[in-house]
Amino acid sequence: MLDAGRTQETLLEVNNIEVIYNHVILVLKGVSLSVPKGGVTALLGGNGAGKTTTLKAISNLLHSERGEVTKGSILYRGERVQDLGPSDLVKKGVIQVMEGRHCFEHLTVEDNLLTGAYTRTDGKGAIAADLDMVYTYFPRLKERRKSQAGYTSGGEQQMTAIGRALMSRPETILLDEPSMGLAPQLVEQIFEIVKSVNENEGVTFLLAEQNTNVALRYAHYGYILESGRIVMDGPAAALRENPDVKEFYLGMADEGRKSFRDVRSYRRRKRWLS
Numbered sequence: 001m002l003d004a005g006r007t008q009e010t011l012l013e014v015n016n017i018e019v020i021y022n023h024v025i026l027v028l029k030g031v032s033l034s035v036p037k038g039g040v041t042a043l044l045g046g047n048g049a050g051k052t053t054t055l056k057a058i059s060n061l062l063h064s065e066r067g068e069v070t071k072g073s074i075l076y077r078g079e080r081v082q083d084l085g086p087s088d089l090v091k092k093g094v095i096q097v098m099e100g101r102h103c104f105e106h107l108t109v110e111d112n113l114l115t116g117a118y119t120r121t122d123g124k125g126a127i128a129a130d131l132d133m134v135y136t137y138f139p140r141l142k143e144r145r146k147s148q149a150g151y152t153s154g155g156e157q158q159m160t161a162i163g164r165a166l167m168s169r170p171e172t173i174l175l176d177e178p179s180m181g182l183a184p185q186l187v188e189q190i191f192e193i194v195k196s197v198n199e200n201e202g203v204t205f206l207l208a209e210q211n212t213n214v215a216l217r218y219a220h221y222g223y224i225l226e227s228g229r230i231v232m233d234g235p236a237a238a239l240r241e242n243p244d245v246k247e248f249y250l251g252m253a254d255e256g257r258k259s260f261r262d263v264r265s266y267r268r269r270k271r272w273l274s
């Protein structure tokens with residue numbers, strides 16, 4: 001188990017970062033987290049908590065949205081990476097799978113996958129072998145390889161986006177909201193694949209998820225983000241048993257299921273956040 005793996009080598013370290021959009025909107029208010037090599041780390045939180053912003057800060061994608069890291073540092077393998085461009089980060093082995101899949105709709109599934117290999121210089125043979133590897137994890141993509149990506153289902157597009165990331169031979173994948181808009185069974189299938197890629201290929205994952213339930217079943221460690229601050233973190237198994245996580249994120253309390261709007265819970269939640 002990689003819970004114990006928290007003592008392993010740290011690949012990514014985010015230290016107390018602050019992010020501001022449009023020079024005025026303070027969205028991240030001192031976020032710190034660390035991602036151990038070979039682990040699956042989950043960044044959890046509701047709508048607008050700042051998960052996507054955290055991932056974009058790491059992969060240097062904030063500039064196009066007029067966002068800026070104004071405090072703190074981001075280190076990958078101990079090296080400061082916040083001044084690198086996104087493609088330099090890909091060369092270092094870090095790749096982001098954006099929320100909403102973002103396939104090239106007019107390209108076939110296979111051509112989408114091949115675009116993931118564009119920074120590689122290790123030859124056609126190695127790339128072809130990795131394409132086979134991706135098809136082993138996603139047999140569905142092999143069946144659909146000649147289809148135009150825009151006409152494939154949401155689940156297939158999510159698979160294509162993850163497969164394309166794998167084609168760059170990454171060390172770390174930043175995966176934003178893989179469950180978004182997918183039926184529960186498909187979500188489970190995608191997380192199973194993430195788990196096998198992690199275990200068999202040794203790829204490290206930092207995944208942002210609103211679906212706390214599924215994320216805490218597959219991740220080794222979790223951070224909970226609320227209004228731009230980490231309010232709790234711990235091994236996934238411990239978070240799953242934590243009464244506040246159960247009540248506020250898993251929709252259950254010791255006394256049974258409860259609504260988010262429950263007044264008592266809400267007061268407790270406010271105390272918890274203060």
Ligand SMILES: Nc1ncnc2c1ncn2[C@@H]1O[C@H](COP(=O)(O)OP(=O)(O)OP(=O)(O)O)[C@@H](O)[C@H]1O
Nearest residue numbers: 021025027045046047048049050051052053054065
């Ligand atoms: N380009 C932007 N300009 C201004 N504010 C932004 C921008 N992008 C995000 N925000 C704000 O930053 C906050 C955090 O957004 P973010 O997308 O990081 O949250 P999230 O946790 O990923 O939520 P979701 O799951 O809904 O995407 C929100 O209040 C959002 O409105």
